[in-house]
Amino acid sequence: MTAAVLSIGTELTRGELVNTNAAWISDQLTALGCEVTEHVTVPDDPEAIRGALDVLSGRNAYLVSTGGLGPTSDDVTAVSVASAAGVELERHLASLEAIRERYAAAGRELTDANARQADIPRGADVLPNPVGTAPGFALDLGRCRSFFLPGVPSEMKRMFSDRVRPLVASTIERKVHQIRLRTFGLPESVVAAKLEGLEAEHPGVCLGYRATFPEIEVKVWARTDGTASAEERVAEVAREVRRRLGEIVYGEGDDTYAAYVGRELRARRMTLALAESCTGGLISSMITDVPGSSDYLLLDAVTYSNASKSKLLGVSGEVLRGYGAVSSECAGAMADGARRLVDADLAVSVTGIAGPGGGTEDKPVGTVWIALASREAPTVTEHYALFGDRHQIRTRAAYLALRTVARAASR
């Protein structure tokens, strides 16, 4: 079953608002087993809406549209749909009553503009709006079942869930099953090269990639026929992907790298201290974004100045003068100092040059030292030469530090 998503609103074509509705609806339709063939966004303009309806309804089984059902003069969706369907607008009395009650409950009078929201194309099925004023409606444009919902996300989602999803679900036979594997550590091209040939070996199972810096997500999916076999085939390919990619696969679905690192620490009842310089609190911010992270993160000392490196972490003047703040020696002393301060099992430090300024010939922008101190083993340091802008260098350094923690915890 093919489906298209139509978003109506000049605030969208002017770029004043990011279109989150199209992604949400597409995610829902895809999970139901629809193939979403296109998204189209047009301004609040009857001609543009009419044109999009003609094209999209001509080549899709379903159309889900949002926006333009409000009370203001630029809300022209209903009249445009009526024109596309060759019918008149008609005031829907039950909807009018619902709108009147909603306004009365808020202590407001019903204006003509508000009443206009009850005008829907003759013959359309009304989709009640339990959380707002404007009702939606559904009708057939040619052979395309078409749904028109408000643009307010909370209203749209409720009405889609109540009325659109059950109807679409009842007509779909071949749903999609998928597993999303989250990876950090290799670029997309290398990940793809390691998985080459896998699709050919497993007909019907597809691979997809998504880069969200600095991660690469690998998606394994297949259409199901209602039996368990597609799910088994997807699971088998996912196991093979894990085998080929090894350590870089850290989780599935909406997992995050910091949550994975937290699980590794929690599983071994280990505590962590951090000492950040160029990442400036980013590592800690990622870790504490995870609920319950106070169980393992004891401290982050963001020591942005030499003085704070000395006073808090006990980095000696000798190290700072002799090797500089961006050095193996300083990184090691920072990690040692942070670990001892709170008697943590592990401590990781990062010091480097994120740019755009501050680079030298010896230590160009992107020079990063990461150190790991632990209760039992000697402190070790690693050198990285990262590239990109300030944001990319900081983000990649934070991920590399988290990887250092995960490797140490799982050793």
Next chain:
Amino acid sequence: MTAAVLSIGTELTRGELVNTNAAWISDQLTALGCEVTEHVTVPDDPEAIRGALDVLSGRNAYLVSTGGLGPTSDDVTAVSVASAAGVELERHLASLEAIRERYAAAGRELTDANARQADIPRGADVLPNPVGTAPGFALDLGRCRSFFLPGVPSEMKRMFSDRVRPLVASTIERKVHQIRLRTFGLPESVVAAKLEGLEAEHPGVCLGYRATFPEIEVKVWARTDGTASAEERVAEVAREVRRRLGEIVYGEGDDTYAAYVGRELRARRMTLALAESCTGGLISSMITDVPGSSDYLLLDAVTYSNASKSKLLGVSGEVLRGYGAVSSECAGAMADGARRLVDADLAVSVTGIAGPGGGTEDKPVGTVWIALASREAPTVTEHYALFGDRHQIRTRAAYLALRTVARAASR
């Protein structure tokens, strides 16, 4: 001048990713004076891409497309564009060399898949990618000047700014002049109410609002006729907006709240120490995202455990036992301790309950204490009852702490 935005990627039509590129590009094109007539999103499918190119290029002066330029087998934009333009793909040697150098700098070998990114339609103008591997390109499809950029937002934005914007700007006669005022501190409905009537008083000048949590951007714009008068009118209304909104306007354009706070500190040669609990490094991460922040930020002590609050910041057992870690007393002691540790001019601390767990009847989720310590004045604390999810509570608490710093610095 009409323009269309084409987004290419199955991850978009499947709803796995919210399309932020289309909004950003539309905002840019609108600001240049273009009328954006439609957004279309299609999967990584040559036939669908080709179909969209034919339709959009047939009715627009400009087309800006993103996505599908990567190294994997599902990246088919270049070959589809070549087909639409009726030309062959051709390997662009300078781009190939740039890609090879980028890989060499990262210590990696160039694979065939990577090299494929240098294949562009014959006759197209190459748009270099200074922050990634895949170059973009520009060519005429019929009478439509068409630009093809990578889907990675940082790369797309840089290439649009470097190459697309100047070219489009040079062809537009009635440009749009706008001033974007950045605000933090009041909800959109209150901001809009304070500015009511302003558009009616200044015909031809328009106001727009955009919410990017927790900020509200107010856009003041008008179409210009090449004379200075529109710019003067926009500037006049912007001054009136600043007058009506007062302190909450902190900057213009792409300014950030942390950069504003940094300027306030720098202007008074003041240094800052932070002590974060529930925000977990977020404030520091925002501050150090600004180049040069090491001039004023000396330290952030992210003391997530009671032990680290005691050991590092000297918060007494009495305070922790008697009042708890989320209390006015603890916040004050944290700020005092952080300030004294590095002898900073100012110190701000945040302690609170970001949720979802950890709330009690006395101290529900969203309870936040912020303290300000300074060299001269007694330490003061403020209580906030914030709402929203963990992310929203942490973000708003970080902004409120930054506001505390800005107010103290500008006093």
